[in-house]
Amino acid sequence: MPLKGSCHCGNTKFEVSEPPADVTRCTCSFCSKRGALWAYYKPAQFRLTSPEENVATYLWRSRTVKHHFCANCGCGTFGESPDWSTGKPDFDNPKIGVNARLLDDFDLDAVPVTVVDGKNLW
Template sequence: MAGENEVSAVELPITGSCHCGAVTYQLKVRPRFAVECNCSICRSLGTVWGHGEVGDIAVTAKPGATTSYVWGDRQLAFHTCKTCGSTTHWEAVAGDAKGRMAVNLRLARPGTIEAIGHRHFDGADTWSFLD
């Protein structure tokens, strides 16, 4: 049974925020599934992603509220709140994924990931789903 603040069905938009509330997001579409990736950065961040197109996601933050981290093939910019350190989202800045974004569903209401459905992605090796 879902708790008082948990969701049992996906209500749109899906909203979330960093710990201090300086960065918020709205995911306007239901992702096909929540994705937990085992690549080195996602594993280190402990994120579970909800993917969408840039137009499907609205991130609200004052200018300079986040810092971004781009590494490896330099295609994704991971955004983290400068105040509390929560990783809120990534945005594709180059390559085939350009125009795509994802938000950290661990920052949404409890039960959101379970209501969407959770899949594990092997970003460390095979670039395929493990389940």
């Protein structure tokens, strides 16, 4: 059963195929200022259910990660990036990072949080 999520104003809505088993807190300057807890999915496990024009995109530094946010209320909603699990970008295996704080009917306190030291990694 898909899990739904949305931004504050409701203009950007999405679904993921299942609840996350864990979430990630990145300490890089962007993620720490945004305050997101990221749940990662394969592209086939994510579906934007609102019009694409409701979503704005921020590209920073290397421009390899698309940081999406609601064009109306500004909530950071999801991102698209290559898989970085090997330490190098794997563009053949992209992933979607969903801001788990925006998931409806989900107990965020019930899943473990992994901290990634993005402040010193990139």
